[in-house]
Amino acid sequence: MQEIISAIDIGTTKICALTAGLTHDSLGNLALRILGEGQAPSRGIRRGAVVNVAEVTAAVGEAVEACEQAMGQHMTSAYVGIAGSHIQTLNSRGVSPVDRRAGVTGADMQRALEGARAVALPQNQEVIHTIARHWVVDGQVEAQQPVGMSAYRLEVDAHIVTGSSTAIQNVVQCITTHGVDVDDLVLEPLASNEAVLRPEERRMGVAVMDVGGGTTDVAVFRDDGLCHTFILDVGGNHLTNDLAEVLHTPFETAEMLKLRHGHVIPERVAEDEMVWATVFGERGERNFNRRFMSEVLACRAEEIFEQAKAQLTKAGFFAKIPAGIVLTGGASQLPGMAELGRNLLGTPVRVGAPGSHLPIAAMSRALQSPAFATSVGLLLWGMREDARSLHRRFRAEAGGPGGDASVWMGQTVKWLKNLLPG
Numbered sequence: 001m002q003e004i005i006s007a008i009d010i011g012t013t014k015i016c017a018l019t020a021g022l023t024h025d026s027l028g029n030l031a032l033r034i035l036g037e038g039q040a041p042s043r044g045i046r047r048g049a050v051v052n053v054a055e056v057t058a059a060v061g062e063a064v065e066a067c068e069q070a071m072g073q074h075m076t077s078a079y080v081g082i083a084g085s086h087i088q089t090l091n092s093r094g095v096s097p098v099d100r101r102a103g104v105t106g107a108d109m110q111r112a113l114e115g116a117r118a119v120a121l122p123q124n125q126e127v128i129h130t131i132a133r134h135w136v137v138d139g140q141v142e143a144q145q146p147v148g149m150s151a152y153r154l155e156v157d158a159h160i161v162t163g164s165s166t167a168i169q170n171v172v173q174c175i176t177t178h179g180v181d182v183d184d185l186v187l188e189p190l191a192s193n194e195a196v197l198r199p200e201e202r203r204m205g206v207a208v209m210d211v212g213g214g215t216t217d218v219a220v221f222r223d224d225g226l227c228h229t230f231i232l233d234v235g236g237n238h239l240t241n242d243l244a245e246v247l248h249t250p251f252e253t254a255e256m257l258k259l260r261h262g263h264v265i266p267e268r269v270a271e272d273e274m275v276w277a278t279v280f281g282e283r284g285e286r287n288f289n290r291r292f293m294s295e296v297l298a299c300r301a302e303e304i305f306e307q308a309k310a311q312l313t314k315a316g317f318f319a320k321i322p323a324g325i326v327l328t329g330g331a332s333q334l335p336g337m338a339e340l341g342r343n344l345l346g347t348p349v350r351v352g353a354p355g356s357h358l359p360i361a362a363m364s365r366a367l368q369s370p371a372f373a374t375s376v377g378l379l380l381w382g383m384r385e386d387a388r389s390l391h392r393r394f395r396a397e398a399g400g401p402g403g404d405a406s407v408w409m410g411q412t413v414k415w416l417k418n419l420l421p422g
Ligand SMILES: Nc1ncnc2c1ncn2[C@@H]1O[C@H](COP(=O)(O)OP(=O)(O)OP(=O)(O)O)[C@@H](O)[C@H]1O
Pocket: 010, 011, 012, 013, 014, 015, 042, 047, 048, 083, 211, 212, 213, 214, 215, 216, 235, 236, 237, 238, 240, 255, 258, 259, 262, 329, 330, 331, 332, 333, 334, 335, 370, 371, 372
């Protein structure tokens, strides 16, 4: 029996379904092997959220079917990305008393997290994630892994992500109609970071900025933990729209111009360079000045960076990301994006994509693009969650060893080795 993990990324421009088998590398660490991938152009999504269930369901069906054909079996469940302006985030604190003789247990951690989660939510909002940022023992000691520590009281600072119940139901419906269960909904920037951040960036302080088609999703990490997330209602499609409006071309023409000739630093483009494309109401083609196009694109790209900076500053994190910004998402591939970001924000900015640094075998070249950071990140998120539930299963089956997570992990990996052939 092979543990299978699937992911469905419902983007504004494309839907991607992926399936991988859980395996291990030569050192015994958990790893994935891609077994199937399927894609379909997106329909019925606006700014990251479902606006037409029937259209999204049909598009999800195409992607899932293509993936199933590639792996040769039915997709039974999947980790699913969620985004959109209905998402809200807040930080909250939860507390649990601890039996000092027994030390902190997993149940105490769970109780503290539940306390943090019990915040008053606006009507029609529900909790998607409760993520521990810091554990504090007896009001003083910060602990990364408090299990087993002697204490009277355990506190947790948690990051709570909520979404509109209706928006969540719509996403779930588009998936379950195809006989695919939802393992978990995952906030898209939380998934993207898994695929593109380096451990030292996450430790020092960094913001991952996924510039997609309809939205720009941002997540801030520091001390290895998530600190803040937000979603901007602007992405690569807005750049295309601006170009279409200014040049009077159909959207498709503007998209082609952006992909082939786009640049967001006008000075990098020769002043007199011309490109050709069709415009509305005219037969044949007209020529456009590439420097002018670049000025149009730069305007919107600057707005995206300025909005991100304003939100990071407002939340108090702009000065706390020494590792700067890691750009990802399809629109991060626009030439000049990282340079523009560096010029505007004065921080390090690089473009990140899923690649050979990840514990994933058989990843196609197509997947190794920033546009698939969320899709691949969802698989990695799923791998971690699966490892956790395997832990729990292992502990239950083994009668529960007493507290050392690394020991459990080692045993789980050994157990997995027995479970998986080769
Ligand atoms: N090579 C490229 N150069 C510039 N822009 C690109 C390139 N490839 C894709 N894009 C742009 O990236 C955007 C799509 O990105 P992505 O695939 O990450 O979005 P999505 O996941 O479908 O949408 P979202 O996450 O916003 O819901 C489009 O605007 C597209 O024009």
